[in-house]
Amino acid sequence: MDAKTRDTLTGAPQMQRRVGRRRKDEASASLKDRILDAGENLFSRNGYHGVTVRAVAEAAGVDPALAHYYFRTKDGLFAAVFERRAAIVNQARMTSMDGYEAASGKRATAEGLIDAFLGPAIELWARGGPQWKAYFRLVALVNNTPQWGGATMGKYFDPVIQRLITGLRRLMPAARDADLYWSYHFLSGALTLTFAETGRLDKLSGGKARSGDYAAVRKRMARFFAAGFAAMLATA
């Protein structure tokens, strides 16, 4: 995680690399970052094939050729978008789980560890601003993409997931590995559907459950899935 991505995370204005000619005085982000932001937004809404390089460039307020200059191909742009924030989430999740285990010691629970795993992502999703919302929408999209989706997710997120599984195995020594992985699979699907923001939960519930409700998600998920993990143990 370099200084540039950290700035993007915190939303702090970023220094220009050179002194001269800022093109428009509006945004202080570099043009490269503006292209990444625009790509994040559009790809996360319409998918890879539903977005043209032209559309990304237009949304970023730059010329299409510039996108090719920075990222060579449309593939390269997409990969850059997906990669940009992955390390930040992973780092935050690791720190959170390590912190939980250190703080709780012998009193650690599966629910606590799951909450420590979920916390950073849900926090960034809910409070990181619209670009983080877009990023997690993109993760949701990739997570549900047949064929290459699984490989792409694995490439960036497997270590943290294995860290979670290892922690849970320690807390639930009787659990079979297959059950742990299946349970994580369920958790993953539920979490990314939340990130996808399809509007279905709100409509279906007549507004009684609102998918953007940070507190509601945070409060319910860890408990819900800890109970699910535990129920697996009871199965013959």
Add this chain to the structure above:
Amino acid sequence: MDAKTRDTLTGAPQMQRRVGRRRKDEASASLKDRILDAGENLFSRNGYHGVTVRAVAEAAGVDPALAHYYFRTKDGLFAAVFERRAAIVNQARMTSMDGYEAASGKRATAEGLIDAFLGPAIELWARGGPQWKAYFRLVALVNNTPQWGGATMGKYFDPVIQRLITGLRRLMPAARDADLYWSYHFLSGALTLTFAETGRLDKLSGGKARSGDYAAVRKRMARFFAAGFAAMLATA
């Protein structure tokens, strides 16, 4: 559900409407159905924008103009594909839930009702052949599509879901509606990620959990999510 779709379900060969000229003696399905099959396959793998009408026509072995003749537009084709099997799944789920409640009477449980709800879909997915696999992959894709995905899912599947929620409310009178809807939301995400066949679960678990394993899904899901629903009740 008309005779044509039922034939598609059972896989029974379908009568030609007229006597004369069968183009190729290979498949007995009508060209229209062949186009739908090909669309189902391709859309479910690559999404709406990742598929061209030409590609669908080629996969179906027909001329591109024929797809336009039957479905007017690419949108029309996609909608026809999505709609085709929805009624069959809904019907099967309704029958299954009704049957469970009638058979179990006072001894009905949330886990039993959830299993009755899940059963038909998982059954068709696992044993209905490759076209049903493709169809559920498509449902997974739509379920996770921002903006219009939620509306499309709701249009076809809301009645059955409300039927499930109503049944669960009867079995768990103390449950708050928000909790029931959130719990269903989690279930929905987990189920459709399973249908998506991204290959991630298999890879992540090193083969210890296999996403295509019908028995594993069926056995675990109802128990897992019934425990989750129950845990919501215990929350303050």
Add this chain to the structure above:
DNA sequence: GTCTATAACTGGATAGAC
């Protein structure tokens, strides 16, 4: 680094023959 211009191609859709 950034933009203009354009090459080379693919897409959805239709008119009209059979």
Add this chain to the structure above:
DNA sequence: GTCTATCCAGTTATAGAC
């Protein structure tokens, strides 16, 4: 109902000017 031929808008990508 099915296929041939085609229109034309929109696509990725690059060469080269500034």
